[in-house]
Amino acid sequence: GAGVSQSPSNKVTEKGKDVELRCDPISGHTALYWYRQSLGQGLEFLIYFQGNSAPDKSGLPSDRFSAERTGGSVSTLTIQRTQQEDSAVYLCASSLVRRADEQFFGPGTRLTVL
Amino acid sequence: TQLLEQSPQFLSIQEGENLTVYCNSSSVFSSLQWYRQEPGEGPVLLVTVVTGGEVKKLKRLTFQFGDARKDSSLHITAAQPGDTGLYLCAGYRGSNDYKLSFGAGTTVTVRA
Numbered sequence: 001g002a003g004v005s006q007s008p009s010n011k012v013t014e015k016g017k018d019v020e021l022r023c024d025p026i027s028g029h030t031a032l033y034w035y036r037q038s039l040g041q042g043l044e045f046l047i048y049f050q051g052n053s054a055p056d057k058s059g060l061p062s063d064r065f066s067a068e069r070t071g072g073s074v075s076t077l078t079i080q081r082t083q084q085e086d087s088a089v090y091l092c093a094s095s096l097v098r099r100a101d102e103q104f105f106g107p108g109t110r111l112t113v114l
Numbered sequence: 115t116q117l118l119e120q121s122p123q124f125l126s127i128q129e130g131e132n133l134t135v136y137c138n139s140s141s142v143f144s145s146l147q148w149y150r151q152e153p154g155e156g157p158v159l160l161v162t163v164v165t166g167g168e169v170k171k172l173k174r175l176t177f178q179f180g181d182a183r184k185d186s187s188l189h190i191t192a193a194q195p196g197d198t199g200l201y202l203c204a205g206y207r208g209s210n211d212y213k214l215s216f217g218a219g220t221t222v223t224v225r226a
Contacts, residue, residue, distance in 0.1 A: 004156070031212070042116060042202060042216035043157070056213070091156050099212040105156025 002026070004106035006092050012112045013082055021077045021109045025094030033103060034067055034077050037089045046090075049075060050098050082113045117141060118203055118217035126223040130192050135220045137203035138185045146179055146186045146205040147214070157202055160188075193224045 005024045013019050025032050030051045035043040045059040049069040060066070064082075069075040079086055089110050093103040121136045137146065145164040149157035161170050163179035163186060170177045174197075176189040190197055200221050204214040 009154075033213075035216075042118070042120075042218040043204070043214075044216075045213050048213065050212075059213075093156070099206065099210070101162050102159045103214065105158070107155050 004092055004094055004104050006090075006106035006109050008109060009107065010110045010112075012114065014114050015084060016081055018078065018080045019082055019111065021079075021090050021111070023075045023077070023092030023094075023106060025073065025075070025092070026104055027073075029094035029096055029104070030072070031095040031098050031100065031103075032069055032075050033093045033095075034075070035091045035093065036061075037091055037108070039088075043091060046077070079111075082111075084113050087111055087113045116218055117207075117215040118205060120201075120203060120217035120220050122220060123218070124221045124223075126225065127193055129194060129224055129226050133190050133193055133222065135188045135201050135203075135222070136185070137187065137217050139205075140184065141207060142183050143205035143207055144183070144209050144211070146183075146203060148177055148186070148188050149202040149204060151200040151202060151219070152198075157200075190222075193222075195224045195226050198222060198224050 007022045032049040034046040037043050047067045048056040064080045067077045089108040091105055091108045093105045095103045119138050127133050147162045148160045151157040161177045166181045166183045168179045174191045178187045200219045202219045204216045
């Protein structure tokens, strides 16, 4: 079956512009995570969605970052007024249930802010 | 500061050699996972260990969870070029925790 998909795969933008990153989780997966992976760093948790519950936004680094999940499926991560330090790979993962043994990751979106 | 410290950061070996990657923490984890990530792709789960002292084998890969559940290791026997990748350890701290904490990763290169 189809895995987690993300688009675009690469995004180059100018400092100060807004960007939207999209994630399509595996069908039927109720949990969805966004992570950020900077060069030489592990994955940094950003936000977690579980069903219709309020999202856990505790990992968002600033109020320029926001995310939504529509209809319990597709999610969009929005970064406003991008800064050079936002350059990273943004990974989305989904799992069947909360605290599942396995999170399934998408290929990521590489964001470069010039 | 990373909750999980991985070492070494980089490892380059010849095909056929053995290697070990370490994942350490001062905190107790209810379970630890190992992922492998290849360039341009997301991490893929290799194994989950949940019991202190547990040893799991996956073909040439052996995973161990420390008795105190604060550390783990990944050992690869007779490494092959296909083992090349970024190896990440990750764990859930509490039994109700749903957020994985990741180590910074170990980049393994196996030369033919």
